[in-house]
């Protein structure tokens with residue numbers, strides 16, 4: 001009986017010290033997807049949840065991803081395309097992608113929905129503070145902000161320490177500037193999105209344009225670069241955009257809004273759990289696909305995985321299964337982008353002109369079989385990839 005009371009008092013003491021059972025740090029794409037999934041579990045399972053976010057007004061983003069089945073966030077998709085275009089200096093391809101659709105979610109709608117969900121729940125609280133450090137003591141995780149030290153049993157964090165990536169041999173940046181435009185007359189095919197148009201000057205890096213029409217008169221036209229530097233000047237972005245727009249579209253545009261961003265592209269070995277037992281999510285867990293910058297689908301899959309771990313009384317949180325070979329493929333492509341950027345347009349041209357778009361989407365989404373991958377690789381420049389395999393092996397020795 002004495003032992004029982006001791007254990008009871010011990011747990012009572014610690015639960016009184018806790019600010020929540022679960023703390024989620026960073027209410028962005030990954031933090032919100034996790035909160036959405038946690039709130040579907042009974043309150044007895046999750047206990048109280050605390051979200052710590054530094055930014056009251058997150059920057060606007062456009063999230064695109066492709067799906068072939070109904071998915072969690074279908075109701076937030078404001079536009080989808082069932083035909084994709086790929087262009088280069090030698091190809092102009094247009095293909096149906098059914099059963100896939102290429103989806104667009106506006107981050108404003110995404111955040112509005114999650115904040116409503118949070119407001120309706122009594123088990124979750126949000127504080128707007130800047131997280132500075134993580135610690136742990138006797139298995140209790142501590143999150144230290146500019147204001148206070150918060151304690152919880154489980155901490156999930158999407159804070160990416162960009163400094164830690166710098167020592168990695170392979171580190172490139174995907175950086176872009178996009179214009180949301182409105183034309184003075186119908187000019188776009190609103191069921192077709194241009195996923196990559198390489199017919200623009202490469203200038204020693206990897207450059208392409210991306211066009212998402214929302215209607216016959218409205219579109220997002222985006223210039224994207226994969227390069228060693230993490231941004232260009234506004235003047236440079238604007239020159240590529242203006243030239244493309246004047247070459248491709250014979251009309252006058254009004255600019256409604258601009259979008260800018262940068263995403264690290266690296267084969268860095270992101271930890272699944274930090275030294276203080278903080279479970280990594282989103283960018284911090286390496287969920288941004290190194291060779292493309294897409295993360296939305298990977299974050300959704302990781303969220304499901306973390307919920308399974310949470311419900312398991314003895315979980316070992318590691319990397320999601322099946323990613324190792326895709327990590328290897330991504331590394332090869334990153335090596336080419338880093339060392340031979342001028343070859344990327346040709347590789348992409350061969351990839352898109354010699355394979356069905358569906359096959360490519362399945363591969364990029366990491367759902368392809370080894371056999372399908374081999375058939376896809378057989379359409380690419382073999383010598384170049386063999387050279388990269390050798391470089392990869394040498395770097396590992």
Ligand SMILES: Cc1cc2nc3c(=O)[nH]c(=O)nc-3n(C[C@H](O)[C@H](O)[C@H](O)COP(=O)(O)OP(=O)(O)OC[C@H]3O[C@@H](n4cnc5c(N)ncnc54)[C@H](O)[C@@H]3O)c2cc1C
Nearest residue numbers: 026028029030053054055063064131261282283294295296
């Ligand atoms: C402009 C842009 C467009 C993108 N488009 C796509 C796309 O179309 N498709 C796709 O699949 N992927 C896309 N990505 C990649 C990826 O999906 C996003 O970067 C995604 O937002 C990553 O989710 P995250 O939760 O890891 O990070 P974020 O969404 O950035 O969330 C991190 C959160 O942590 C908060 N935070 C930061 N520091 C602190 C701190 N010290 N204390 C407390 N809170 C803090 C931030 O305010 C933010 O809300 C895009 C990325 C960018 C930058």
